[in-house]
Amino acid sequence: MMLKNKRATVARLGKRMLAAGLTTGTGGNLSWCDRRRGLIAVSPSGVAYDRMTAADVAVVDLEGRRMDGDLAPSSELPFHLALYRHRPDVAAVVHTHSVYATTLACLHWEIPAVHYLVGFAGPKVPLAAYATYGTEALARNVVDAIGSSNAVLLANHGMIAVGADLEKAFAVAEEIELVARIYYQAKAVGTPQILPEDEMQRVMARFRSYGKKPLEERPQTAQNSLKIRARGCPGA
Ligand SMILES: [Zn+2]
Known part of the structure; x- marks a missing residue:
């Protein structure tokens, strides 16, 4: 199996x-x-996650040609391919419809530095303009908006997180959904205080100094969680 x-x-x-x-x-x-190898493992179209097996996952090349697997790749393959072509540092893409990030995307808001954990993506999370799902137009809007960020909101749709591997991209998606929820709640009761750009640059430099990426410091087990906490993990 490829x-x-x-x-x-x-x-x-x-x-x-x-x-x-x-x-x-x-x-x-x-x-x-x-x-x-220039190959991509991508979730299939229309299969429930709780039933999905490795064999269900499609394999395509960087032009989107099917190389292995019986099922068609996700209908959102165009923006996955566009991100891999546009960002050589990216090797994994996670797309969610998580509720708080999507709520902000439906308002056509970006996520500012309301909490330092936005640094998992960048100094802010930008917004990609709306286009119909699954289209090349949406892929172009994503590439136009993402810059060097590790996350982007999709207007009236959801969020994309990227990373050097799938665990890292997944962690970005989780952290940005948390920041989106905090921003929403803070806006609901008052005026959130946004961290200045120079502070976010310091935060991101600290994230980098813990390792190549802040996500490498995410506690994975109770044992390394203790070790990381003692060193002041940015995610702890
Ligand atoms: Zn979607």
């Missing part, structure tokens, strides 16, 4: 996306690119 491990991880994190409340039903999609 890309066996990556396909298994796509299926596993699809279930986690559902369990974490980042999507419902068959909404959202994930992919993980093997840059060396």
